[in-house]
Amino acid sequence: MKKNEKRGIIISLSIIIMGLVGVIYTAIMKDSVDNSSSMYSLGLTYLIVGLMLILYFIRLSKNKKKSDEQENIYMDERIQSNRDKSFALTFKIIIWISVITDFVVTFFCRQYQEYASSLNLFTGFSILVYLIVYYFVSKNN
Numbered sequence: 001m002k003k004n005e006k007r008g009i010i011i012s013l014s015i016i017i018m019g020l021v022g023v024i025y026t027a028i029m030k031d032s033v034d035n036s037s038s039m040y041s042l043g044l045t046y047l048i049v050g051l052m053l054i055l056y057f058i059r060l061s062k063n064k065k066k067s068d069e070q071e072n073i074y075m076d077e078r079i080q081s082n083r084d085k086s087f088a089l090t091f092k093i094i095i096w097i098s099v100i101t102d103f104v105v106t107f108f109c110r111q112y113q114e115y116a117s118s119l120n121l122f123t124g125f126s127i128l129v130y131l132i133v134y135y136f137v138s139k140n141n
Helices: 003-028 036-062 064-075 077-108 110-140
Strands: none
Touching (some): 003 064, 036 064
């Protein structure tokens, strides 16, 4: 079993555990949790996705040809470059939407000040994480 397949199975197991925790928690605390049906369905969704991913990685580990093709795709520089660019662009879009929404809520919607403070915290934390990751990535290159 290759490194990527082991990592995929570990991630799948963590998703399954999150789903089980969500399903069990809502089953036990059904009366005291608001929107318990939506929390239950979210946990169930995580559980199903985790199981599907585990089955995918087990099937992939048993088929040597398919596993090699998948690793070649994963290691292709063009695909890695496209993936990195799309992650960066998505992050920039999310940050700008957060900043614009935060500005509008802070200055024009006074009745939603608690949402504005949460959005401020999210935007600031996202930018801080970006700067820390950028520092370590540029240090390694």
